[in-house]
Amino acid sequence: MLRWQALNPAPAVSFESGTVVANRGIMGWEYNRLMHQILRRSSFWLVLSLALGALAVGQAAKNKPAFAAGDAERATGLAESGHCPEALPLLKRAIRQTTDQNLKKRIGLDGLHCAMTRDVPYESLDFLAVLTRDFPHDPDVLYAATHAFSDLSMHSSQDLARDAPFSFQVHELNAEALEIQGKWPEAAAEYQKILDINPMLPGVHARLGRAYLSKPQPTPDDVAKAKKAFEEEIEIDPRNAGAEYVLGQLAADSGDSTGAVQHFTKAAKLDSSFSEAFLGLGTALNSARRFADAIPPLENYEKMEPDSPTGHYQLALAYAGAGRKADANREAALQRQSSEALEAVKRKAATAQEKQTSTESQPAEQK
Amino acid sequence: MGRRSGRGIPRRQFLSSLAGTLVLPYLSNVLPSFASAADAASAPFSEVPSSASGITWTHTSGLSPEKYLPQSTGAGCAFLDYDNDGWMDIYLVNSGKCDIFSPTQPLRNALYHNNRDGTFTDVTEKAGVVGGGYGMGVAVGDYNADGFPDLYVTQYGRSMLYRNNGDGTFTDVTERAGVAAPGWASSAVWFDYDNDGRLDLFVCRFVDFDKTKHHNCGAPGIPALKGLNEYCYPRIYSPMPSWLFHNNGDGTFTDVSQKMGIAENPGKSWGVVATDINNDGWMDLFVANDTEANFLFVNRGGKKFEESGFTAGVGFGEGGKARSGMGVDSADVNQDGWMDLFVTDLNHEIFGFYQNRHDETFDDIAAPSGIATASKLMSGWGLKFFDYDNDGDLDLIIANGHPDDLIEKIYDNVTYRERLMLFHNSGKGLKNVSQESGAAFSHPISARGLALGDFNNDGAVDVLISCNGEAPVLLQNNAGRENHWLGLKLAGKKANIDAVGTVVTYQAGDLRRSRMKVGGGSYLSSHDPRMVLGVGKRTKLDWVEIKWPGPSTLVQRLTDIPVDRYITITEGQAKWE
Numbered sequence: 001m002l003r004w005q006a007l008n009p010a011p012a013v014s015f016e017s018g019t020v021v022a023n024r025g026i027m028g029w030e031y032n033r034l035m036h037q038i039l040r041r042s043s044f045w046l047v048l049s050l051a052l053g054a055l056a057v058g059q060a061a062k063n064k065p066a067f068a069a070g071d072a073e074r075a076t077g078l079a080e081s082g083h084c085p086e087a088l089p090l091l092k093r094a095i096r097q098t099t100d101q102n103l104k105k106r107i108g109l110d111g112l113h114c115a116m117t118r119d120v121p122y123e124s125l126d127f128l129a130v131l132t133r134d135f136p137h138d139p140d141v142l143y144a145a146t147h148a149f150s151d152l153s154m155h156s157s158q159d160l161a162r163d164a165p166f167s168f169q170v171h172e173l174n175a176e177a178l179e180i181q182g183k184w185p186e187a188a189a190e191y192q193k194i195l196d197i198n199p200m201l202p203g204v205h206a207r208l209g210r211a212y213l214s215k216p217q218p219t220p221d222d223v224a225k226a227k228k229a230f231e232e233e234i235e236i237d238p239r240n241a242g243a244e245y246v247l248g249q250l251a252a253d254s255g256d257s258t259g260a261v262q263h264f265t266k267a268a269k270l271d272s273s274f275s276e277a278f279l280g281l282g283t284a285l286n287s288a289r290r291f292a293d294a295i296p297p298l299e300n301y302e303k304m305e306p307d308s309p310t311g312h313y314q315l316a317l318a319y320a321g322a323g324r325k326a327d328a329n330r331e332a333a334l335q336r337q338s339s340e341a342l343e344a345v346k347r348k349a350a351t352a353q354e355k356q357t358s359t360e361s362q363p364a365e366q367k
Numbered sequence: 368m369g370r371r372s373g374r375g376i377p378r379r380q381f382l383s384s385l386a387g388t389l390v391l392p393y394l395s396n397v398l399p400s401f402a403s404a405a406d407a408a409s410a411p412f413s414e415v416p417s418s419a420s421g422i423t424w425t426h427t428s429g430l431s432p433e434k435y436l437p438q439s440t441g442a443g444c445a446f447l448d449y450d451n452d453g454w455m456d457i458y459l460v461n462s463g464k465c466d467i468f469s470p471t472q473p474l475r476n477a478l479y480h481n482n483r484d485g486t487f488t489d490v491t492e493k494a495g496v497v498g499g500g501y502g503m504g505v506a507v508g509d510y511n512a513d514g515f516p517d518l519y520v521t522q523y524g525r526s527m528l529y530r531n532n533g534d535g536t537f538t539d540v541t542e543r544a545g546v547a548a549p550g551w552a553s554s555a556v557w558f559d560y561d562n563d564g565r566l567d568l569f570v571c572r573f574v575d576f577d578k579t580k581h582h583n584c585g586a587p588g589i590p591a592l593k594g595l596n597e598y599c600y601p602r603i604y605s606p607m608p609s610w611l612f613h614n615n616g617d618g619t620f621t622d623v624s625q626k627m628g629i630a631e632n633p634g635k636s637w638g639v640v641a642t643d644i645n646n647d648g649w650m651d652l653f654v655a656n657d658t659e660a661n662f663l664f665v666n667r668g669g670k671k672f673e674e675s676g677f678t679a680g681v682g683f684g685e686g687g688k689a690r691s692g693m694g695v696d697s698a699d700v701n702q703d704g705w706m707d708l709f710v711t712d713l714n715h716e717i718f719g720f721y722q723n724r725h726d727e728t729f730d731d732i733a734a735p736s737g738i739a740t741a742s743k744l745m746s747g748w749g750l751k752f753f754d755y756d757n758d759g760d761l762d763l764i765i766a767n768g769h770p771d772d773l774i775e776k777i778y779d780n781v782t783y784r785e786r787l788m789l790f791h792n793s794g795k796g797l798k799n800v801s802q803e804s805g806a807a808f809s810h811p812i813s814a815r816g817l818a819l820g821d822f823n824n825d826g827a828v829d830v831l832i833s834c835n836g837e838a839p840v841l842l843q844n845n846a847g848r849e850n851h852w853l854g855l856k857l858a859g860k861k862a863n864i865d866a867v868g869t870v871v872t873y874q875a876g877d878l879r880r881s882r883m884k885v886g887g888g889s890y891l892s893s894h895d896p897r898m899v900l901g902v903g904k905r906t907k908l909d910w911v912e913i914k915w916p917g918p919s920t921l922v923q924r925l926t927d928i929p930v931d932r933y934i935t936i937t938e939g940q941a942k943w944e
Binding site: 182216217218219220223252253254255283287289308309310311312313314316317320328332335339342343346 | 600602658677678680683685686687688689724730732734735737739740741743744779780
């Protein structure tokens with residue numbers, strides 16, 4: 001079946017913004033703003049305040065900042081007592097000047113807090129830059145950054161809806177959010193709106209096709225529409241290896257091994273690191289009983305994905321079909337080994353799951 | 368034959384003629400039910416309610432909070448003519464007392480006698496086939512060739528062989544026969560692997576399991592399932608080898624699993640079908656494995672089985688990963704003279720449909736045939752190829768249902784109870800016609816076993832489905848009567864009496880078709896031993912050719928054959944009865 005991971009980009013919007021925007025649509029963004037305000041002032045800031053509180057208590061006695069200590073302490077004091085308008089300019093200066101790492105972290109987190117509560121999220125960028133550079137593995141920082149970036153994402157989407165409500169980007173953002181929620185027909189409708197505005201926009205036909213095919217049970221009509229969309233994508237962007245790959249898979253799924261070979265070949269030529277394209281090509285050639293031809297792309301795939309049972313399996317079939325029995329046996333053994341390795345991982349996960357279930361099932365007093 | 372009782376077009380014409388007439392207001396109250404009756408009659412299958420059939424028995428799964436694996440997997444069913452009166456009776460398998468289950472009241476299997484009027488009578492106690500453990504499946508075969516079908520009931524724990532006494536009763540001869548097959552047995556099949564004319568027995572074995580080996584599995588990542596046990600994926604349990612028993616011809620069997628190369632292949636086996644994939648006249652076995660590669664045991668001259676699933680391309684899906692194989696079947700779907708294979712799997716795995724390449728290898732054509740799309744979210748168990756509309760082409764029916772009763776808390780699009788699926792073969796390929804096939808295909812059930820049999824002898828092959836923890840479903844075929852057909856009961860003399868492995872070829876005008884009588888198929892279930900040959904609207908058969916399996920390998924050609932009735936053909940006898 002279709003290997004979507006080969007085509008799917010990372011979601012362009014954060015989960016939170018995607019959810020809210022998509023739940024109500026762009027038209028409902030006043031509602032979103034309200035929800036956003038409520039959310040922003042609830043769990044995240046409660047947790048952040050607790051974290052800051054703990055940090056303050058733990059570090060206050062020890063911190064003896066050497067430079068601008070008074071200003072920095074005053075700024076954090078203002079921020080933590082709710083005087084963000086006064087605190088924010090001071091915090092922005094202090095974070096650049098402070099050398100004490102603990103104090104810097106505290107200033108950064110306070111700055112994030114104030115930027116968000118004052119509804120000036122773009123002012124959080126300075127704090128985020130310092131925090132993520134100087135504390136890249138700190139859980140407090142990572143947690144706060146997650147929410148800050150989410151807020152920024154939300155804010156940007158709201159700005160987009162407000163400043164360019166009729167732009168294709170509004171539909172694109174909405175479509176992506178709908179995709180994240182698995183609302184494929186609605187997402188397809190949004191992508192179609194983009195194409196109505198700008199039919200030559202690269203990437204959108206492919207996304208439309210993806211939306212058609214991502215339904216749990218695409219109908220033959222969905223598949224036909226998707227095929228057309230990917231073909232249109234290639235007309236606009238002949239170097240789109242992902243679109244060629246999907247067309248290859250669609251051809252293979254319909255039993256058209258010649259078409260599959262053509263599209264997979266193009267995909268592999270366009271992107272020589274596209275391992276799935278080589279696998280698709282080898283598999284299609286095997287299906288066409290062109291075993292000798294299937295060997296090079298499958299060997300290529302095996303080099304890129306040495307732990308894939310699928311690659312070993314198809315290569316074993318190709319070797320066997322080409323009369324290379326010893327090579328086929330070797331690949332069959334590798335297929336078994338890699339499958340067993342995967343099974344071992346799954347078994348380990350299942351055993352861990354079993355232990356967790358047993359723990360959860362025990363009465364509280366036994367835990 | 369054929370009960371064309373004013374259905375179809377005349378009734379539709381009548382209904383349409385009502386539109387816009389003065390009588391319509393008077394009929395407004397009765398029209399909906401009248402219309403739905405018309406729909407039901409025009410659907411290819413209609414469900415026979417228990418109030419009409421008299422089948423009131425219900426399966427008990429013994430579902431428990433511990434989620435012992437056997438509880439989600441049974442049970443099977445069978446059509447058989449135990450009293451040789453020419454009418455198909457029904458056998459249903461139940462769970463029962465064992466180390467993982469203590470029912471509050473005794474449970475039993477059920478044998479229903481066909482009253483020849485669409486109703487059945489429970490004769491289980493009188494026949495002495497109540498079972499006696501945690502039942503799984505049933506395989507019907509006349510192992511002692513006395514003309515009366517015997518019952519092999521597979522169980523979790525120890526299986527049972529019931530010899531048919533020929534007087535409406537059975538005797539448990541398991542110990543004497545030596546076929547108890549201790550452990551967790553699933554499907555079984557009677558077939559003659561060495562062409563000595565006697566039916567041998569293959570018994571699938573699932574994992575190494577008993578109460579002491581049970582694992583508590585769960586889904587900690589799913590908040591709704593927090594603290595609850597879930598059925599374990601079978602990968603957590605060890606595979607076990609299946610059994611092959613050779614029929615000694617004296618009422619006893621010899622375990623030849625080791626000698627024949629079966630025992631060296633431990634699996635987690637559910638379904639089995641005996642077929643001949645390379646047309647060499649020796650019956651092969653296709654076995655579905657759960658989380659392990661499927662087996663294709665290729666019979667090398669009755670001397671050894673060679674496991675060739677991998678090289679044949681039927682062990683795995685295209686991705687080279689083992690799936691959750693459940694039910695299997697084999698038929699020459701595309702009429703190229705070579706037997707194809709089918710296996711059902713769990714949701715998101717896609718069922719496997721393997722087309723024979725004539726060289727002991729297969730192509731998985733699940734995607735181009737439309738099976739992949741249709742089965743993406745389904746968990747299949749029993750299935751069977753058959754020509755439900757008697758147009759001469761083999762169609763396909765599949766019974767579905769997820770094994771996990773809590774699956775809806777895990778997946779949005781997957782349900783515990785699932786709909787049956789029906790695929791019609793137009794001669795150019797299979798088309799999913801489930802949605803237009805009436806209520807029987809829109810009603811979700813927890814199906815497991817599936818058996819074919821013409822219980823009303825109208826030439827339209829009916830379907831029996833056994834469900835986990837629910838009443839069985841009996842579907843009456845309304846479509847097959849629309850075409851002409853010939854029913855064959857084949858009786859081997861030198862060949863095995865059940866004629867498993869026989870190839871029947873027939874010609875009716877421009878239609879030539881070929882069918883092999885496979886052994887078993889589906890899941891935990893057994894079928895009407897008769898073959899029904901559909902000829903469409905053609906009113907006569909030109910000839911029927913019977914190629915009997917070894918040891919005789921006799922080829923008989925019969926002419927002047929009637930249509931729309933059942934006949935018996937005995938090996939070597941020129942006349943049919």
